[in-house]
Amino acid sequence: MASTVVLITGVGLGNALARAYLSRPNHVVIGSVRDSKGPTAQELNKLPTAAGSRLVLVSIENTSTTDAKKAAQDIEAAGLDHIDIVISNTAISHPPAPLEAVDTELFVEAFRVNAISSVLLFQAVTGLLTKSSAPKWISVSSRPGSIAQPAEFYWYIGPYGMSKAAQNWFTSTINTVVTSLTAFAIHPGFVQTDMGNEAARLGGLEKPPTTAEDSAANIIKAIDAATRETTAGKFIDVETGEVIEWTSHPAEIMAPWFQNQSCVPFADSSVPCTLGNLASYSIDVRNANDVAAGLAFAKKQNIRLVIKNSGHDFNGRSTGKGALSLWTHNLKSMEVIPAYKASYYRGPAIKIGAGVQGGEAAAFASAHGYRWWTLAA
16 A cells, blocks of 8 residues: 655644654654754654554754755655655744834744745655645644734734744645645644743743644644645634635725724724724625525615625725625636637636636636736726
């Protein structure tokens, strides 16, 4: 039976993931450590393995621009000709500091570890991933990496949150362009790792609620179930199963003036938080029946109707005070029409759902051998 090859970076949660995968038969786990002959490596080499499973260690120091490429060479030298799953788990978080005072060098360090290391790893192993029959890429991210759900404490974790948002951008982009890959990001929960334990201490807690072993089990369950159709391009809380929005939100329109500066997360807590010009109701539209139900509701209640995808409209047309919002962001269907005919054009065209964004459509066109053009009728 062919082995499933899993590459895992990072310690803490990474060690728990390695232990879990090694307990499965016929798995090759590639673990990254700073020193493949150091104490951490020696401890990992003592992990029990199931029948047909083994551990391969490679050296990656996550601020290095060359280690990942050397690791890929070492993987091939170990007799492995493909990788099925990559779990990019490397992360760093600095002590909290208010955004107006934080040392900007900490942003540079956080971006190197939390975002750029994933890029370097992808560049190094993409050749091995493409040789898998069903390659998967998992970025271990965090809720602060989503700008759709801001919280007041994000003010104090600027380097971490901004670098995780960059990692999310990278994950979404490789998923859009590399259509053979199932790439998605996860929030692992509040986990008992060195970083999680320190965050708990600073928050006045004894420890986080989730053990590394439980989080690893949740992550592997999500990976097992992941497919290009159901999971790719999403940001998932593996504890609750919630799909976290990257940026778009059923009501968020990314235009503070039209939102009446409502509920700005970094405002003083004494400032009133009101709905402002945001829609009062929202429907997560998944099909034509949802649209029909929304139209009927708006007509019966005599309320304004607005339609939005991402909501990025600085003229405020995708919101309205007291309105019902038809959120079309999840209408992602795409279809090639080889011989489209209209008064102004004849030839191949693509029919897209109302939630498809430009980059997604361009990647779809490229995957079907076309270049992407748009015409204004």
